[in-house]
Amino acid sequence: MNLTHNGRSEAVTRALSDFGSEDSFRHAAKRFAEHYKYEVHASTVSRVTKQVAEDALSYVEQTLAEASDASEHAPAFAEGVECMVVDLDGCEIRTAVFAPGGQAQDRTPVRQAPTQQKEIAWREVRIGFARPLESMSKTYVGKKASYPDVVSDLVQAAVLQGMAPTTQVIGVGDGGIGLKEELEKQFPTMQFVLDKPHLKDHLYETAEAVGLSQQERVAWVKTRLDAICAGDVGTVKAELEETYANAPHDRVRRFLEYLTRFADAVDYDHFTKHGYPIGSGEVESAHKMIPQKRLKLPGACWHPDSINPMVALRIVRANEWWEDFWKGRIEEKLAA
Incomplete structure (x- = not known):
């Protein structure tokens, strides 16, 4: 079955990461035991889910990059949708990293290791989507990154939804410093609408x-x-x-x-x-559905490096890319 030491079949890996992407790792382990009558530790669910999340991040980046490449090679007169809506907003996710003991106010003692402390900080995750004006079918993007990086992904998402050089783009957003300017810079046909x-x-x-x-x-x-x-x-x-x-x-x-x-x-x-x-109600709903539902659980803290992969895993689900993502993983393993 091509299983190595501490390895798992793709079916088990998929089930663990499926539960781990929706619930806390502790609850995901309980759900796995309820469904499959096999007990695993929460740390196992965490490790497997985060490994799959790294692959999900690569998958999202590749999918968006392929859309960008296709757009660059398309004829200048290529037809697209008449009007495209894009929206972008941010929310704060709680993060923690281990650090040597100190007296800083934002540090919390680690019970299991008194000589270490956790540095607590809130990091902004930006979520956006693109959809044709006359459709509710959306492509979501999101990450912990600067406006230029996230808006670049948003352009690629708009291309996936049918944006062409002649498409009128309607960008909705709040008054965040630099948001309007970056949207207008990367979307030449942008009409910005203040929330x-x-x-x-x-x-x-x-x-x-x-x-x-x-x-x-x-x-x-x-x-x-x-x-x-x-x-x-x-x-x-x-x-x-x-x-x-x-x-x-x-x-x-x-x-x-x-x-x-x-x-x-x-x-x-x-x-x-x-x-x-x-109004920005649609993207606010996207925040509740994508990062907040999983990454903003009561008491949850994330290492900053884990945020973008976990958000990508949630985006794969929200964009209905889940089946294609797993099909690609299985094909790669079979080819190896």
């Missing part, structure tokens, strides 16, 4: 900062949000500049800079008329 709830939150924060009561804020925000939605960004900016000209307020100044930066991304009535999404 409307994000803008609304900024308006409420500004209303609170200038001293409006809770009751006054509702009407104040609604008036200005309605004007912005109708395309009257200039009117709102002029009104705020005039009202607070003699009493400069730092929060108002920062909101004006924010509104100036996104002036072409808040014409919500126009966007809605054309069927464009104006």
Whole structure:
């Protein structure tokens, strides 16, 4: 059966990594015993799942790279979908690494090894997807990486979904520093749409900062949000500049800079008329489904090097590449 010392058949490896990609390794071991009447230790599930996750990361990278290569060799006049939606957002995952003992506040003593401590940190994982405007079929990407790296993967995902040079791309996102700029850089036909709830939150924060009561804020925000939605960004900016000209307020100044930066991304009535999404609800759901469901379990900590492989394993599942992934693994082993 080509099994080596401490080795397992592909069927067992698949079952262990299947459970390990969905539940904590301890619960995955229990599920495996319930289904197959064979007990394994949680450490075994962890080791097997993380090994498969490394292969999943390579598989995702190769799949996206092949899409990019095919796009580069396609004719310039190749037809694609008319309009493509892309969305990108981040969430924090708790990480821990062992370090020598010390007095740093972010270090937690390790019970089994008092001379060592865990350095706890939160790392941002960015998840995105691409889908044709008229379809709900998505290709997901994600990793712990900078905007340029993740957006590059997002471009390849859009190609897989049918993006061509003439495709109108609608990018939805929050006000993260550098996000809009990087999307526009890598998607030449991009129309960025600022997440409307994000803008609304900024308006409420500004209303609170200038001293409006809770009751006054509702009407104040609604008036200005309605004007912005109708395309009257200039009117709102002029009104705020005039009202607070003699009493400069730092929060108002920062909101004006924010509104100036996104002036072409808040014409919500126009966007809605054309069927464009104006909120990031879809990618927030993707965060719950892909990284958070597995990597953000209560009390869970991950080594930083384990995050991208585990996210890739979850993406293989979310993109419905699971069967192809395992078929490729088996073919490689048979060829060897």
